[in-house]
Amino acid sequence: MSAILETEGLVKRFGAVAAADGISVRVEEGTVVGLIGGNGAGKTTFLNLVTGHLAPTSGTVRFEGRDITGLPSRRITRLGICRSFQIPQVFASLTARENLLVGLGIVAMGRGAFVGSGLGGEPPEEVADRVLDRFHLAAHRDRPAGVLPEGVRKLLDVAMALSVKPRILLLDEPTSGVSADEKFALMDLVLGAIREERVTVLFVEHDMELVRTCTERVLAFHEGRVIADGPPAAVLEAPEVRRLVVGEPGLREGAC
Amino acid sequence: MSDARRTALGLLAAFAVAVAAAPLLPRWALFLVAVALGRGLVALGLLLLIRTGLVSFGQGLFFAVGAYAAGTAGSRLHVGDAVALVLLGAVAAAAVAGVLGLLLARYRTIFFAMLSLAFSMIAYGLLVESPALGSTDGFNVHPATVAGVPFAGRAEAYAPYLLALAVAAAAALALDRFQRTHLGRLAPAVRENELRVEYMGASVRNVVHLNLVIAAALAGAGGAVTALAVGHIDPEMAYWTTSGEFVFVTIVAGTSSVAAPFAGAILLELLRSYAVQHAPNTWQLVMGATMLGIILALPGGLWSIFTRRRGARP
Numbered sequence: 118m119s120a121i122l123e124t125e126g127l128v129k130r131f132g133a134v135a136a137a138d139g140i141s142v143r144v145e146e147g148t149v150v151g152l153i154g155g156n157g158a159g160k161t162t163f164l165n166l167v168t169g170h171l172a173p174t175s176g177t178v179r180f181e182g183r184d185i186t187g188l189p190s191r192r193i194t195r196l197g198i199c200r201s202f203q204i205p206q207v208f209a210s211l212t213a214r215e216n217l218l219v220g221l222g223i224v225a226m227g228r229g230a231f232v233g234s235g236l237g238g239e240p241p242e243e244v245a246d247r248v249l250d251r252f253h254l255a256a257h258r259d260r261p262a263g264v265l266p267e268g269v270r271k272l273l274d275v276a277m278a279l280s281v282k283p284r285i286l287l288l289d290e291p292t293s294g295v296s297a298d299e300k301f302a303l304m305d306l307v308l309g310a311i312r313e314e315r316v317t318v319l320f321v322e323h324d325m326e327l328v329r330t331c332t333e334r335v336l337a338f339h340e341g342r343v344i345a346d347g348p349p350a351a352v353l354e355a356p357e358v359r360r361l362v363v364g365e366p367g368l369r370e371g372a373c
Numbered sequence: 374m375s376d377a378r379r380t381a382l383g384l385l386a387a388f389a390v391a392v393a394a395a396p397l398l399p400r401w402a403l404f405l406v407a408v409a410l411g412r413g414l415v416a417l418g419l420l421l422l423i424r425t426g427l428v429s430f431g432q433g434l435f436f437a438v439g440a441y442a443a444g445t446a447g448s449r450l451h452v453g454d455a456v457a458l459v460l461l462g463a464v465a466a467a468a469v470a471g472v473l474g475l476l477l478a479r480y481r482t483i484f485f486a487m488l489s490l491a492f493s494m495i496a497y498g499l500l501v502e503s504p505a506l507g508s509t510d511g512f513n514v515h516p517a518t519v520a521g522v523p524f525a526g527r528a529e530a531y532a533p534y535l536l537a538l539a540v541a542a543a544a545a546l547a548l549d550r551f552q553r554t555h556l557g558r559l560a561p562a563v564r565e566n567e568l569r570v571e572y573m574g575a576s577v578r579n580v581v582h583l584n585l586v587i588a589a590a591l592a593g594a595g596g597a598v599t600a601l602a603v604g605h606i607d608p609e610m611a612y613w614t615t616s617g618e619f620v621f622v623t624i625v626a627g628t629s630s631v632a633a634p635f636a637g638a639i640l641l642e643l644l645r646s647y648a649v650q651h652a653p654n655t656w657q658l659v660m661g662a663t664m665l666g667i668i669l670a671l672p673g674g675l676w677s678i679f680t681r682r683r684g685a686r687p
Contacts, residue, residue: 209565277569
């Protein structure tokens with residue numbers, strides 16, 4: 118299988134702190150990868166570096182073999198790397214549907230259309246309604262995003278990222294702020310939608326049970342480095358990961 | 374009926390009524406409405422900026438550029454056609470905004486407001502110091518023609534009124550349509566969350582720059598209309614109090630409809646002329662008190678009277 122995303126020696130320093138300290142990762146197309154690690158381990162920094170929000174101090178990011186290091190995030194988005202945010206980044210006074218239409222409109226403009234879809238594609242309005250349906254957001258269609266409950270905003274944030282048909286989707290803690298009993302339902306929804314689109318997914322997650330069941334591969338971060346990389350069972354059992362990331366056995370038993 | 378059609382039909386109906394009412398209106402009212410619509414065009418541009426999340430305290434600059442471009446072309450280059458002069462005013466102002474936007478589009482909030490004000494004051498200073506453009510006195514504008522008919526005799530009162538109406542209606546219609554395009558939809562998105570707009574693949578700075586240019590073109594058209602209606606232009610058009618008045622009109626009118634800035638501008642001009650007539654020494658006080666009342670009673674602007682009743686969002 119070919120690597121769709123490849124980073125080589127990614128370093129990001131903020132003064133004396135190395136938020137990313139030599140991250141080299143190859144991600145194969147179509148895989149679902151979980152990123153775990155404590156607060157400040159460098160997970161979000163890694164996402165920010167890949168999406169161009171931060172420029173690395175050194176190192177490279179390659180997407181489908183192409184060097185995309187240092188490109189602005191809008192260019193990287195247009196290449197097919199999209200992300201959702203830990204704190205939902207929505208357009209508060211716009212309705213849920215209008216929120217989706219922003220991204221879909223940008224895609225349509227990329228095809229040369231100022232209204233409608235361009236190039237005989239599906240009209241953005243119809244795509245928006247379909248995405249709302251699929252994410253069970255239809256009831257919130259015409260409500261401003263700012264008044265939606267946190268969990269719904271989270272879902273809308275993910276739906277926005279997925280609606281523009283990315284090749285890689287980066288989800289930053291998609292289930293944080295979502296109640297424990299809704300977490301799995303939400304991930305089922307997200308991953309179901311993602312499987313249909315055959316997207317490569319990297320997601321940051323603190324719930325180890327979710328990581329175990331939803332991912333094929335796990336990267337464990339600690340102090341800006343990847344300390345373990347492999348199938349979830351192996352990574353979550355690795356002594357170093359248990360000590361530094363997951364916590365000693367017993368501490369988290371019954372947490373979910 | 375869709376919002377777009379309702380707005381279009383509303384604008385066309387208002388235009389038709391205003392044209393039909395022309396013979397019934399006294400001369401002073403024709404003049405007042407023409408001047409108000411010229412200013413309303415600037416406020417329409419500000420409405421677009423406010424929807425993008427920006428408040429410019431320097432729209433007087435583009436207002437003046439439009440007026441001076443139309444006035445100069447009329448008297449020096451002998452361009453007579455009023456529509457051509459209005460277009461010229463819009464293009465000249467848009468071109469200036471195209472250049473200034475390179476810097477302005479990088480700023481937001483109070484920094485944007487202050488920078489726009491600074492540019493307008495520089496323009497004011499340049500106009501005051503330009504003898505060729507009449508310095509502080511400005512100059513008289515050559516009477517224009519509409520479809521070959523000169524602004525003279527009976528037509529003198531009607532021509533600016535009809536010209537202003539036509540330009541205002543066309544501009545409002547065009548802006549409303551623009552705001553319903555994919556590009557137009559990015560304006561409120563930029564206001565709400567710039568980070569996410571970039572992360573959906575669009576350049577925030579380009580969106581801001583484009584909206585600056587459109588707002589300037591509207592202000593330039595407004596300046597040209599005003600110049601042709603009044604027959605005289607002077608540097609006061611670029612002065613910061615003029616810019617402040619545009620912001621005032623836009624806020625008081627409300628930003629929920631493209632018709633609001635024109636209604637607000639007409640109301641302000643009516644209020645001003647009555648206040649000056651009945652309270653020549655304290656008219657500013659009357660104006661201020663009225664505006665305060667409007668802001669307190671209708672925080673969404675005057676136009677919210679209509680949208681509130683329909684239950685629409687502001």
